[in-house]
Every structure is written in C-alpha cells, then in structure tokens.
Amino acid sequence: MRRYTRREALHAGLLGAGAVALGGLLEACGKSARVATAGSINKLLQAQKSAGDKAFQAFLAGEDYVSGVDNYVGIFLAHAGANGTRIFGDNARVWFSPTTNQDTSFSPTGPVAAPWYAYAHPEAGAATPKGLNAVHFTFDRVGFWTIIVETTSGDNLIATTAVQVKAQGHTDTLIQGQKAHPTVTPTVANPGNVNPICTRTPPCTMHQITLADAIGNGKPTAFIVATPEFCQSRNCGPSLDELITVQAKYASQANFVHAEVYLNAQQPSAPNPQLTPAMTEWGLLSEPWLFMIDKTGVISSRFEGGFTAGIAEAALKPLL
Numbered sequence: 001m002r003r004y005t006r007r008e009a010l011h012a013g014l015l016g017a018g019a020v021a022l023g024g025l026l027e028a029c030g031k032s033a034r035v036a037t038a039g040s041i042n043k044l045l046q047a048q049k050s051a052g053d054k055a056f057q058a059f060l061a062g063e064d065y066v067s068g069v070d071n072y073v074g075i076f077l078a079h080a081g082a083n084g085t086r087i088f089g090d091n092a093r094v095w096f097s098p099t100t101n102q103d104t105s106f107s108p109t110g111p112v113a114a115p116w117y118a119y120a121h122p123e124a125g126a127a128t129p130k131g132l133n134a135v136h137f138t139f140d141r142v143g144f145w146t147i148i149v150e151t152t153s154g155d156n157l158i159a160t161t162a163v164q165v166k167a168q169g170h171t172d173t174l175i176q177g178q179k180a181h182p183t184v185t186p187t188v189a190n191p192g193n194v195n196p197i198c199t200r201t202p203p204c205t206m207h208q209i210t211l212a213d214a215i216g217n218g219k220p221t222a223f224i225v226a227t228p229e230f231c232q233s234r235n236c237g238p239s240l241d242e243l244i245t246v247q248a249k250y251a252s253q254a255n256f257v258h259a260e261v262y263l264n265a266q267q268p269s270a271p272n273p274q275l276t277p278a279m280t281e282w283g284l285l286s287e288p289w290l291f292m293i294d295k296t297g298v299i300s301s302r303f304e305g306g307f308t309a310g311i312a313e314a315a316l317k318p319l320l
Contacts, residue, residue: 056077056078056079056080056087056151056157056158056159057077057078057079057080057084057159057161058075058076058077058078058147058149058159058160058161059075059076059077059078059161060073060074060075060076060147060161060163060305061073061074061075061076061132061134061235061304061305061306062074062286062304062305063163063164063172063285063286063304064166064171064172064173064285064286064304065139065163065164065165065166066139066165066166066167066168066171066175067139067140067141067142067165067166067167067168068138068139068140068168069138069168069175069176069177070136070137070138070176070301071136071137071138071139072134072136072301072302072303072304072307073094073114073134073135073136073137073147074132074133074134074303074304074305074306074307075092075094075114075132075133075134075135075149076132076133076306077090077092077133077149077151077159085127086127086129086130087151087154088116088130088131089116089118089130089131089153089154090116090133090151090152090153090154091113091114091115091116091133091151091152091153092113092114092115092116092133092149092150092151092152093110093111093112093113093114093149093150093152094110094111094112094113094114094135094137094147094148094149094150095108095109095110095111095112095147095148095150096108096109096110096112096137096139096145096146096147096148097109097145097146097147097148098139098140098141098143098144098145099144099145099146100144100145100146100162108146108148109137110148111150112135112137113135114133114134114135114149115133115134116131116132116133116153117131117132117133117134117307117308117310117311118130118131118308119131119238119241119242119308119309120242120245120308120309120310121241121242121245122238123238128234129234129235129238129306131308132306132307132308133149134307134311139165141165142165142166142167143164143165144162144163144164144165145162145163145164145165146160146161146162147160147161147162147163148160149161172283172284172285173282173283173284173289173302174282174283174291174299174302175299175302176299176300176301176302177298177299178298178299179297179298179299180211180215180221180223180291180293180297180298180299181211181281181282182211182212182215182216182297183210183211183212183259183277183278183281183282184210184211184212184277185207185210185211185212185257185258185259185276185277185278186207186210186259186260186276187207187208187209187210188207188208190210193263194260194263194264194276195263195264195265196260196264196265197260198228198258198260199227199228199229199230199260199265200228200229200237200240200241201228201229204240204244204258205244205247205256206224206243206244206247206256206257206258207257207258209255209257210257211223211257211259211278214255214257214293215255215293215297216297217255218295219253219254219255219295220253220254220255220292220293220294220295220300220316220319220320221254221255221256221257221291221292221293222243222246222247222254222255222256222257222290222291222292222293222312222316223257223259223290223291223292223293224239224240224243224256224257224258224259224288224289224290224291225258225259225260225261225278225279225282225284225287225288225289226239226240226258226260226261226287226288226289227260227261227262227268227287228240229265230261230262230268231261231287231288233305233306235288235305235306236287236288238306239288239290239306239307240258240288242307242308242309242312243256243258243290243309243312245309246309246312246313246316249313250313250316250320253320254316254319254320259276259277259278259279260276260278261275261276261278261279261287262274262275262276263275263276286304286305288304288305288306289302289303289304290302290303290307290312291303292312292315292316292319293319294319295319300315300318300319301315303315
C-alpha cells in the first residue's frame with residue numbers, strides 16, 4: 001500500500017510534539033491487566049510493561065478519518081520487533097481518547113468491540129494476511145486522537161496508536177451522503193490508456209461497465225480501487241478476492257467495478273508514478289478503498305485499507 005508524503009509529515013509532527021506516533025510507535029504489553037477508565041497514557045503503558053514481556057503493536061488500516069460520521073476503523077495486530085509478524089484470529093476491544101499527550105489524564109470512550117473478521121478465502125502460508133480486526137466509531141471532534149487496543153482472546157496485550165481526525169469538507173476523498181464521482185473507469189471493451197486494467201491473476205470480472213455508467217443504471221454499486229500486483233501492504237489482492245466472493249452472490253442485483261491505481265505496469269517504480277483517473281478524481285492517497293454507492297449514486301459507506309467478504313456484504317445488502 002503506497003503511503004504519500006502527508007502521512008510522513010503527520011508522523012514527524014507527532015514525534016516533534018512528543019505525542020503517540022502513528023503506526024503504534026508506543027507499545028504496551030501484559031498478560032492480564034485491563035485498561036483503566038481514567039489516568040494517563042504513560043501510566044497505562046508503564047503498568048502494562050511491568051506486567052509482562054510480550055510486545056505488541058496495533059496498526060490502523062486507513063488514515064482518512066472524519067468527525068461527525070460513521071468511520072470504519074480497520075486494525076492490524078502484530079508482534080513488535082524486527083519481524084513484526086501479524087497476529088491472526090484474536091478478538092480485541094478499543095478505547096478512543098481525544099488527545100495524543102501521553103501525560104494528559106483521559107476518560108476514554110469505550111470499550112468498543114473490535115472483532116476478528118476472517119477472509120472468506122485466505123491465502124495459504126503462515127505469514128500471508130488472513131483477515132483483520134475492525135470497529136465503527138463516530139469521532140465527535142477534529143484533531144489528534146489516541147486509540148488504545150486490547151486483545152480479549154489469546155494473550156491479553158495492549159497497544160496504542162494515534163490518528164488525525166479531519167472536519168467534513170477537509171477529507172481526502174468523498175464521505176457518506178455525497179454523490180459519487182462519475183469516473184469513466186477502464187473496461188474490457190474500452191481500456192483507455194490504462195494497461196493492464198486489472199493486475200489480478202486471472203483478471204477479475206469487474207471491468208464490464210464504467211463507474212460512470214454503473215451509478216446511473218438504477219442498481220447499487222460496489223466500487224473498489226486496488227492494485228493486487230503492486231500493493232505494498234498485501235491487502236489489495238485479498239480485498240479484491242473478498243469482493244469477488246460477494247459478487248458471486250449479488251452480480252445480478254448490483255454493479256461491481258474495480259479500478260487500478262497505476263496507469264501502467266512501469267509506474268509503480270517511477271519517481272512520480274502516474275495514477276489512474278479513479279485515484280486522482282477521487283482524491284485517494286492510499287489503497288485499497290471500497291465505496292458502497294446506492295441506487296441514486298450516493299455513497300452509503302466507505303472502507304479504507306482492507307475488508308472481508310462479510311463486511312462488504314453487510315454494507316451492500318441494505319442497498320439492494
């Protein structure tokens with residue numbers, strides 16, 4: 001998953017402020033301790049470090065979070081250290097605190113369940129992605145928030161990470177309630193200047209209709225932007241495969257449209273890679289993205305960074 005300079009600048013700014021860095025820079029651990037309902041982040045971390053020696057990290061799947069709307073928060077759990085191997089199958093719960101000052105007393109909102117969602121068809125191999133944890137949350141103010149993640153199955157582990165929440169109208173891309181961009185996405189019949197139009201092997205079948213035509217034909221639309229071959233996080237391929245599972249059930253009732261990230265296969269390694277119209281017109285700074293669009297062309301939900309077939313199906317069914 002390509003991350004752009006805005007995230008790097010945000011990361012540097014948080015470090016300079018002495019706050020919790022994005023991506024779970026601060027790690028906490030413990031075998032049986034629980035998150036306190038009040039206190040400071042530093043005290044929490046110190047208590048967990050004294051309770052055990054299992055280092056743990058929580059990474060957010062996305063970065064475009066908005067105040068006042070329902071936000072999908074995908075979470076990847078991993079062991080800390082040089083290997084940083086992913087943790088699969090553990091349920092978790094989450095607290096949200098509107099500060100990143102480690103010494104500020106907080107009364108966090110939570111706990112909110114962040115269950116484990118398994119892929120319908122996970123790749124073989126111990127290290128390949130198998131799913132993710134996820135939660136929905138409405139941030140009530142803009143600014144930097146701390147997210148505290150605690151596993152509730154397997155070893156009891158605690159980690160913190162941080163996120164910037166933006167005001168509506170200042171997001172990277174469109175949010176719920178807004179009209180979808182009528183992007184002319186590549187199709188088998190008209191690939192335009194995108195080559196290949198699908199980097200999945202074999203190519204998916206979501207290139208039969210452009211997004212512009214899909215959002216005007218009276219059916220709901222599942223629109224995914226992902227590059228299975230070049231995705232740095234390895235979540236694009238699995239996410240597209242998960243949506244294919246949903247497509248198999250609802251192909252006659254909904255449109256399914258996939259767009260790639262790069263104009264051609266040489267661009268990922270280029271200094272300034274050329275992006276597809278889907279990326280530029282939608283203002284996307286990361287991938288994968290999934291947007292559920294209702295029959296009138298209005299976005300009903302959005303998912304950044306990865307999802308499962310179950311998550312996608314639950315978002316699509318009310319639109320049918």
